[in-house]
Amino acid sequence: MNKKNVLTVKNLNKVYSKKGSKQIHALNNLNLEVKEGEIFGLLGPNGAGKSTFINILGGSVIKTEGEVNVWGFNLDKNPRQVRASIGIVPQEVNFDPFFSPRKLLELQAGLYGIREKDRITDTILKLVSLEAQSDSYARALSGGMKRRLLVAKAMVHQPPIIILDEPTAGVDVELRNTLWENVKSLNKQGVTTILTTHYLEEAEKMCDRIGILSGGKLVALDTTENLLERIQTKIVYVTTDKKTNINDNTFESLKVISNDEKKLILSYEKSKLNIDKIITEIKNQNIKIQDISTDDGDLEDVFLRLTKNQVI
Numbered sequence: 288m289n290k291k292n293v294l295t296v297k298n299l300n301k302v303y304s305k306k307g308s309k310q311i312h313a314l315n316n317l318n319l320e321v322k323e324g325e326i327f328g329l330l331g332p333n334g335a336g337k338s339t340f341i342n343i344l345g346g347s348v349i350k351t352e353g354e355v356n357v358w359g360f361n362l363d364k365n366p367r368q369v370r371a372s373i374g375i376v377p378q379e380v381n382f383d384p385f386f387s388p389r390k391l392l393e394l395q396a397g398l399y400g401i402r403e404k405d406r407i408t409d410t411i412l413k414l415v416s417l418e419a420q421s422d423s424y425a426r427a428l429s430g431g432m433k434r435r436l437l438v439a440k441a442m443v444h445q446p447p448i449i450i451l452d453e454p455t456a457g458v459d460v461e462l463r464n465t466l467w468e469n470v471k472s473l474n475k476q477g478v479t480t481i482l483t484t485h486y487l488e489e490a491e492k493m494c495d496r497i498g499i500l501s502g503g504k505l506v507a508l509d510t511t512e513n514l515l516e517r518i519q520t521k522i523v524y525v526t527t528d529k530k531t532n533i534n535d536n537t538f539e540s541l542k543v544i545s546n547d548e549k550k551l552i553l554s555y556e557k558s559k560l561n562i563d564k565i566i567t568e569i570k571n572q573n574i575k576i577q578d579i580s581t582d583d584g585d586l587e588d589v590f591l592r593l594t595k596n597q598v599i
């Protein structure tokens with residue numbers, strides 16, 4: 288599938304500088320593309336720069352450097368068209384608690400200049416399962432319902448792209464699932480979806496592709512499938528009394544990472560090979576194993592390693 292890019296980011300930099308405090312390089316040469324119709328996840332720990340990135344797209348943070356194109360519009364040249372193309376669900380609840388969901392959506396539609404006859408308030412309320420609450424005070428809604436109302440608010444002008452900034456932080460499991468169902472159903476209707484999260488599991492479940500952001504830098508970018516494949520790989524470190532005769536062809540999926548005099552490092556796919564076979568092979572060569580350890584790459588691991596070992 289060769290889908291067109293609906294968001295392109297080139298060498299995006301953001302430096303926050305306030306008088307009297309030191310500069311913070313929140314985004315550091317960020318490059319990425321989001322394809323039409325996909326669910327793209329930006330995963331990263333607190334302070335990675337996720338909200339900064341989203342707020343640049345939304346216009347509430349001004350970039351320091353770089354180029355951003357959304358739905359074919361350049362952020363510098365056509366900021367209004369960029370804003371019309373995206374619906375942003377912010378990290379913080381930002382509506383007046385004394386309005387009803389219906390009223391809030393109507394007000395938002397007014398802000399976007401949508402004529403009354405063109406409004407789809409009821410459809411949106413239904414979409415986020417808030418029909419029953421449509422005329423209650425927003426402040427009476429549960430945390431999860433408030434989040435869903437934020438999603439509804441972002442959809443009022445029917446943008447082709449929806450961007451959610453940590454939409455499930457602080458939302459309980461059940462409501463989180465409802466929210467994800469809402470997001471998935473929007474996506475099925477063709478809305479390209481970008482979300483940020485610091486929950487790995489969430490990114491895994493929801494996203495077609497994942498970018499891992501750390502210290503304002505993109506440290507990994509791949510399909511969820513490929514990232515998960517890295518997890519299926521095991522690394523073995525063996526200390527022996529002499530050099531082992533082993534190569535990539537000895538077993539299916541085996542890769543010899545290094546084979547020094549007494550130190551052997553291998554990787555293999557868990558689904559295709561078992562460590563017993565490797566041990567037996569070494570023993571059959573009359574080699575003594577003095578020490579052996581394995582490293583089980585789970586995505587959390589990959590994530591931590593990527594986000595810790597990197598030099599900023």
Ligand code: ADP
Pocket residue numbers: 303304311312313331332333334335336337338339340
């Ligand atoms: P995330 O959303 O991934 O947690 P943020 O984009 O909020 O990360 O923050 C990235 C970095 O920029 C952090 O070091 C944060 O302290 C800093 N930062 C965010 N907003 C501001 C601001 N308005 N002024 C100064 N520094 C900021």
Ligand code: MG
Pocket residue numbers: 337338339378452453
């Ligand atoms: Mg944030």
